[in-house]
Amino acid sequence: MDDQTRMLASMAGLGGLSQADVSDPDSVRKQQSLGQPPQDIGDILQQIMAITDESLDEAQARKHALNCHRMKPALFSVLCEIKEKTVLSIRGVQEEDPPDPQIMRLDNMLLAEGVSGPEKGGGSAAAAAAAAAAGGSPNDGSIEHSDYRAKLAQIRQIYHSELEKYEQACSEFTNHVMNLLREQSRTRPISPKEIERMVAIIHRKFSSIQMQLKQSTCEAVMILRSRFLDARRKRRNFNKQATEVLNEYFYSHLSNPYPSEEAKEELAKKCAITVSQVSNWFGNKRIRYKKNIGKFQEEANLYAVKTAVDAANVSAQASQANSPATPNSGKVHRKT
């Protein structure tokens, strides 16, 4: 160990090394008190310093010669040690930084939307939710559904191809830097640990690019969602059968067109829509009927006849004629 200390001191004394490499004041002091270093090391260092002034070919030859020198491994490790103590300890403070909460949120969202997960995972669930929220008929719903899915798949594809590109570029660049550093480590004090750190730095930089990609993908998905899931935007008329069922109920309960919660559930089930859609429908129907009874008269008569016929059929089939629901021709009575 004493040998090494002396060697270290001698290197510092040669003055050609960068400040970073010899900034340990302790070693400088030691050097001053230790006297003449072995000529051997002095020579080597002189040669190293001279390389910068030489032509490339000469330098290559000198590099090779230095590489084969018997003192090289020892010198190398000492220089690495110094470097480790000075520059790298400052630069590489934040080692294993904890997973960024921002990137975790993005990852979770992309997974939930089925962008980053397996092919037919969350995406279809989200689209199904969209269809359910829209409450349209199965036919209409599936049109929107497939449209949404197609757009989502497009985003997904772009995301994955970009991600792949980034990853490829990252590994290419990392390889390049690693090769470069390995090559340089033949003449410069670069420890494997330092190379490792450099790789980590590169990965961090690339992951920030990745985060940007994730962010913009999330944005695209949000826009898509708001476009497709906004109920007003994707409003679909109920299918004919559903409208018929609702109208039948409305006109056969014209004196009191306020279905109970149970009745609403029943109607919702029959029409394949939600209870709140049934409520909306009745709310709209009541107000619009009341506003212009004349306009709805024809429709009212139609459903009155329809209901009567149905009732007649039922009573004809039944052994006894129970009192059928008599169509009401009266006004809508406000429920108070």
Added chain:
DNA sequence: ATGGATGATTGCTA
């Protein structure tokens, strides 16, 4: 392209 129809939303009331 347009206007009426229609489902959804909002703000309010009792």
Added chain:
DNA sequence: TAGCAATCATCCAT
């Protein structure tokens, strides 16, 4: 909190 009234946003037949 359900329902009303007004309004919005979209659909759809013309």
